[in-house]
Amino acid sequence: MNPTRHAEASTSRRPSRIYRRVVGAVCRGRRVRWADVLLIAGFLAAISMPILGMITGLDTGERLHENRRRVSPPSWPRNLGALAAFPRRFESFFNDGFGFREPLIQWLSRAEVEGLGVSSSQQVIVGRAGWLFFAGLGAREYLRATEPFRPEQLERWSGMFQERHDWLAARGIRYLVVIVPNKATIYPEYLPASANRVGERSRFDELLEYLARHSNVQVLDMRAAFLREKAKEQLYYRTDTHWNGRGAYLGSAEIVRALSAWFPAMRPRPRSDYESVSLPHPGFDLAGMLGLSDRLVDTADELVDRAAPVVRKLPLECRMPRGSTELQRPFAMEREAPDLPRGVLFHDSFNVALRQFLPEHFRRLACVWKYTLDREVIERENPDVVIQELVERSLMWNIPEFRDDDEPNATQVWLGPDRADQSSRSR
16 A cells, blocks of 8 residues: 555544534534444543543542552632642643542553563562562562662761761660562562662662671661471462561561560560461552552461550650651550560551551650651650661662651652752752
């Protein structure tokens, strides 16, 4: 076929050309092809549905669990500066909340994940055998080891931990840093070929070596224990970035063993004290980020304490970072055990499961969801030990640059190595 004629034929079927041809035929009283009319009607309906769904409220489907806050509608502009920014802010709001957005995302996810075996989100890696891995906030770069620490970054991380250690030591308080392994570190065999390891060492390896040479900070590395125990049972959810109840128990036991060198009364409880429970469960946070929680089902592998609770939960007053949620509200756990230490735990989301096991090993444990060292809480609690728990991938973030009054949420932490350095120099 002649290329020119082929191009003309393709162009003639565009909706805009058909629309003009149909309108012209109607105006001239000529016969209209109903196939063209239906094509135009379907096209107009398709592009109108997002606005209609947004205005009329027809879109009543279940909202996706995207692990982030939705963009709020912009307020009406009251000055020229706000007026200039209004179109951009409204576009962000519309893109985040137009009608029938969720079912469209779900249909796309099903086509890509179930049909093609690829991820529909840059935040999620689709692995083998139904395993999903978190890829956002620098996690992909971490697991591939493509961005090793630069010397100045190692110096800042080491300096942060040493400064905290020295401030606490001057007050007679022990300090333990706990790095929770990434799921990809423990289960690399389920990663796809596209998530291959590039560098020889992870940032955690580099930090441990640097701290051993330049500080006296105690760091708990649980990777060996998890790699050993994973042969016995599954320690992380397949569709979640976090450890399950069994992994949280193991993490608690490793923390207690490390602390027992300072506090001999601390001993991990035997695993036989807990009953293993496994129940089918809709997909967890990573499946929700794909919009496929109902399709990518998982198993909730938990441990249930056979004994009655010995700790009680109490509220804790603490100034929290901007945008903190109800789940991040600080709290304290107490029990009658004068021979056990008092502690403060600064933690991330991995404490949601850890709190079932760790607090009972303390006379009182205050739990605060933040990365900074809140000195007001420490001085008020007067602990024997402070624990800083953070997940391995957070070593990609600019945590050493945080101040307690402006610590951002995890969704705002990852700036990339270059931008993080620029941000810290601009302060």
